[in-house]
Amino acid sequence: MNAQADTATQAGEGEYNFAYLDEQTKRMIRRAILKAIAVPGYQVPFASREMPMPYGWGTGGVQVTASILGRDDVLKVIDQGSDDTTNAVSIRAFFEKTAQVATTTRTDEATIIQTRHRIPEKALKEDQIIVYQVPIPEPLRFLEPRETETRKMHALAEYGLMHVKLYEDIARHGHIATTYAYPVKVDGRYVMDPSPTPKFDNPKMHEMDALQLFGAGREKRIYAIPPHTAVESLDFEDYPFEIQKFDRPCAICGAENVYLDEVVLDDRGGRMFVCSDTDHCEERRAAGHTGEAGGIPLKGEETAR
Amino acid sequence: MSAKPLPDEEPLLRASALTRLYGERIGCRDVTFELYPGEVLAIVGESGSGKTTLLDCLSTRLAPTAGIVEYRMRDGTMRDLFRLTEAERRLLMRTDWGFVHQHAADGLRMSVSAGANVGERLMAVGERHYGDIRGTALDWLSRVEIDESRIDDTPRAFSGGMRQRLQIARNLVTNPRLVFMDEPTGGLDVSVQARLLDLLRGLVSDLGLSVIIVTHDLAVARLLSHRMMVMRHGKVIETGLTDRVLDDPQAPYTQLLVSSILQV
Ligand SMILES: [Zn+2]
Numbered sequence: 001m002n003a004q005a006d007t008a009t010q011a012g013e014g015e016y017n018f019a020y021l022d023e024q025t026k027r028m029i030r031r032a033i034l035k036a037i038a039v040p041g042y043q044v045p046f047a048s049r050e051m052p053m054p055y056g057w058g059t060g061g062v063q064v065t066a067s068i069l070g071r072d073d074v075l076k077v078i079d080q081g082s083d084d085t086t087n088a089v090s091i092r093a094f095f096e097k098t099a100q101v102a103t104t105t106r107t108d109e110a111t112i113i114q115t116r117h118r119i120p121e122k123a124l125k126e127d128q129i130i131v132y133q134v135p136i137p138e139p140l141r142f143l144e145p146r147e148t149e150t151r152k153m154h155a156l157a158e159y160g161l162m163h164v165k166l167y168e169d170i171a172r173h174g175h176i177a178t179t180y181a182y183p184v185k186v187d188g189r190y191v192m193d194p195s196p197t198p199k200f201d202n203p204k205m206h207e208m209d210a211l212q213l214f215g216a217g218r219e220k221r222i223y224a225i226p227p228h229t230a231v232e233s234l235d236f237e238d239y240p241f242e243i244q245k246f247d248r249p250c251a252i253c254g255a256e257n258v259y260l261d262e263v264v265l266d267d268r269g270g271r272m273f274v275c276s277d278t279d280h281c282e283e284r285r286a287a288g289h290t291g292e293a294g295g296i297p298l299k300g301e302e303t304a305r
Numbered sequence: 306m307s308a309k310p311l312p313d314e315e316p317l318l319r320a321s322a323l324t325r326l327y328g329e330r331i332g333c334r335d336v337t338f339e340l341y342p343g344e345v346l347a348i349v350g351e352s353g354s355g356k357t358t359l360l361d362c363l364s365t366r367l368a369p370t371a372g373i374v375e376y377r378m379r380d381g382t383m384r385d386l387f388r389l390t391e392a393e394r395r396l397l398m399r400t401d402w403g404f405v406h407q408h409a410a411d412g413l414r415m416s417v418s419a420g421a422n423v424g425e426r427l428m429a430v431g432e433r434h435y436g437d438i439r440g441t442a443l444d445w446l447s448r449v450e451i452d453e454s455r456i457d458d459t460p461r462a463f464s465g466g467m468r469q470r471l472q473i474a475r476n477l478v479t480n481p482r483l484v485f486m487d488e489p490t491g492g493l494d495v496s497v498q499a500r501l502l503d504l505l506r507g508l509v510s511d512l513g514l515s516v517i518i519v520t521h522d523l524a525v526a527r528l529l530s531h532r533m534m535v536m537r538h539g540k541v542i543e544t545g546l547t548d549r550v551l552d553d554p555q556a557p558y559t560q561l562l563v564s565s566i567l568q569v
Pocket of ligand 1: 250251252253254255274275280281282284
């Protein structure tokens with residue numbers, strides 16, 4: 001690729017470089033990504049750029065995606081597991097407009113998946129990359145607000161504080177109550193915040209076939225988990241790590257051992273639990289699986305969250 | 306406090322010609338002494354005498370301008386503290402050393418429970434059994450006379466005296482050999498001070514701790530220390546066994562200090 005070939009011009013709307021960012025910025029971000037891959041779990045600072053969307057809308061993930069996107073890529077964007085939420089729709093539209101890449105909602109068709117909360121239920125493959133939008137990359141921030149100190153802790157692998165946080169959870173709730181942004185140790189070295197994915201998805205990060213990239217726009221950090229890397233969720237010997245358990249299958253497709261969202265059905269308190277991964281649910285229904293709610297359509301419903 | 310350490314033992318810490326300047330201004334100058342295992346050394350002086358600068362240099366919180374501080378590591382080797390790697394130095398500080406601050410908020414994590422405050426050092430050195438950590442924390446809370454029912458409260462809910470006692474427990478949980486103290490009773494009510502001093506005295510002798518304590522309060526020095534160094538304008542002007550210095554001060558300035566305390 002060269003800069004000339006990547007320039008996409010849109011009549012009447014001025015010029016966009018391919019995927020919005022200029023080539024120099026993309027090269028800078030790619031260097032940060034390469035460094036992040038070389039040191040799994042280590043937060044690499046990068047010069048985060050202003051994006052035409054507010055912080056909190058995934059500007060870090062968008063910059064990472066923009067820097068790795070090629071013309072032949074097929075992009076999937078999810079938020080809370082769904083392709084249809086405002087955030088997912090607007091990021092997908094952004095890349096359709098600035099890079100004219102193909103987009104999909106199908107996990108197995110995508111070459112790049114940008115996500116805010118979930119990892120798809122279907123195991124990702126070697127030729128896929130998952131890009132996480134991260135609001136707060138620093139797992140030690142909770143107890144140590146000083147950046148100079150947290151850097152030192154990472155450099156010296158002083159991670160006792162992470163267990164202080166888990167200790168507090170058990171002392172207060174009788175169990176480790178952290179359900180999102182559950183800290184992990186990557187490749188036996190760096191402690192990393194997979195924020196804000198639910199801990200249900202932590203085991204999927206372990207030895208994943210796909211490359212995992214994390215971008216935090218406001219905090220100007222990129223980190224990565226290369227394929228086939230050990231990712232261990234922190235815990236205590238007598239309080240081992242556990243994922244969320246759901247005591248029922250998806251009401252629509254009958255899937256078990258998947259992450260479920262509570263869906264409000266009506267104003268009278270009716271509700272049911274359905275797959276948070278909408279693509280997974282639809283694919284199962286297409287294959288003939290049904291749950292207790294049978295063929296109730298998903299469209300037009302609101303999630304409880 | 307009496308009972309001197311054995312004279313034939315090797316020193317635990319040695320400061321040689323330790324000097325810290327702040328530009329032209331002198332923090333402390335040319336301080337040389339040895340501290341023996343089980344010994345409590347009080348560094349006394351008025352505000353601005355250099356005693357806190359000296360404490361910070363000894364505890365590696367501040368780099369000296371000149372001079373050497375050596376410490377006998379647990380393996381018996383004498384090491385120049387400012388030539389340790391940062392990892393070695395930080396490990397030393399959270400295992401073999403303690404530091405009790407005047408203001409508890411500087412030495413405690415105010416937003417986490419008393420139990421986690423005590424347990425933090427254990428977790429830092431790899432303890433991964435919640436039940437064991439909690440058991441040790443309970444034991445230490447009772448040793449510093451904090452009711453076990455307070456284990457899940459944060460120090461924000463504690464009185465000043467309790468906070469200092471919690472700070473002490475947090476430091477002692479890894480069985481350090483040397484504890485630095487910076488005016489540990491400063492700002493507390495007299496009756497609270499007395500109780501804290503009693504507790505400290507008991508712990509120091511039970512555990513055979515070596516202590517370097519900075520205080521402006523000669524009564525604290527009298528009660529806790531074996532030996533004293535009197536500082537003025539950054540220099541040590543008198544040093545000796547505590548009882549001797551307080552009962553028979555040699556330097557005119559020490560005589561003045563002692564007489565003014567007697568008037569209080
Ligand atoms: Zn489903």
